[in-house]
Amino acid sequence: SQQGEEDPQALSIQEGENATMNCSYKTSINNLQWYRQNSGRGLVHLILIRSNEREKHSGRLRVTLDTSKKSSSLLITASRAADTASYFCATIRRTGGGADGLTFGKGTHLIIQP
Amino acid sequence: EPEVTQTPSHQVTQMGQEVILRCVPISNHLYFYWYRQILGQKVEFLVSFYNNEISEKSEIFDDQFSVERPDGSNFTLKIRSTKLEDSAMYFCARTTWTGELFFGEGSRLTVL
Numbered sequence: 001s002q003q004g005e006e007d008p009q010a011l012s013i014q015e016g017e018n019a020t021m022n023c024s025y026k027t028s029i030n031n032l033q034w035y036r037q038n039s040g041r042g043l044v045h046l047i048l049i050r051s052n053e054r055e056k057h058s059g060r061l062r063v064t065l066d067t068s069k070k071s072s073s074l075l076i077t078a079s080r081a082a083d084t085a086s087y088f089c090a091t092i093r094r095t096g097g098g099a100d101g102l103t104f105g106k107g108t109h110l111i112i113q114p
Numbered sequence: 115e116p117e118v119t120q121t122p123s124h125q126v127t128q129m130g131q132e133v134i135l136r137c138v139p140i141s142n143h144l145y146f147y148w149y150r151q152i153l154g155q156k157v158e159f160l161v162s163f164y165n166n167e168i169s170e171k172s173e174i175f176d177d178q179f180s181v182e183r184p185d186g187s188n189f190t191l192k193i194r195s196t197k198l199e200d201s202a203m204y205f206c207a208r209t210t211w212t213g214e215l216f217f218g219e220g221s222r223l224t225v226l
Contacts (some may be wrong), residue, residue: 002147030213031213033214035215039218040203040222041220042205042217042218042219043157043207043215043217045214045216048212048214088157092213100174101147101149101159101160101161101162101170102147102159102215103159104157104158105156106156107156108153108191111225
């Protein structure tokens with residue numbers, strides 16, 4: 001089954017710096033999504049990028065997708081302490097409320113040092 | 115405000131006991147999911163539920179698990195005879211037509 005794997009597993013940076021996380025997957029996808037999870041909380045959807053898109057922005061977030069390399073990156077610019085969380089990429093084969101559940105990676109634990 | 119509300123937030127149970135976790139959608143959606151996250155590990159898909167029927171289930175979702183929507187509103191996950199390894203956070207989620215998931219805050223299950 002397809003699987004997103006994030007890299008690095010953990011990342012610690014200073015507040016104000018940019019944070020980049022990468023995700024690799026194995027099979028063809030319709031879209032790739034990024035989620036954030038604060039400790040002990042539910043996952044929050046951040047951004048979705050479709051397979052025919054190469055880059056997408058949302059506020060301080062920038063996501064890229066390279067389907068030839070089966071990889072994606074999430075960039076958080078001007079990081080803040082509140083960005084401290086785990087970040088997961090997730091893939092799905094079908095859209096339209098399809099039957100396939102999302103497959104999540106193990107996540108990147110991001111720590112923003114004040 | 116979460117898209118779905120889950121209860122209980124935390125449940126402690128003895129091994130072998132039955133557990134029912136509940137999910138209440140804020141709005142009227144037909145498609146729901148249950149996911150599980152063992153402490154420190156990845157979020158794992160359990161089951162999807164569409165229009166009162168199981169749509170897809172993973173290998174984790176064995177005969178010990180069941181889902182139903184008993185009153186057309188609440189969406190429940192039942193574990194018949196809990197095992198130690200069932201200790202985890204259980205998340206309910208609903209989906210948009212593009213496949214984005216909106217998760218509840220989760221129910222933490224501790225099996226002793």
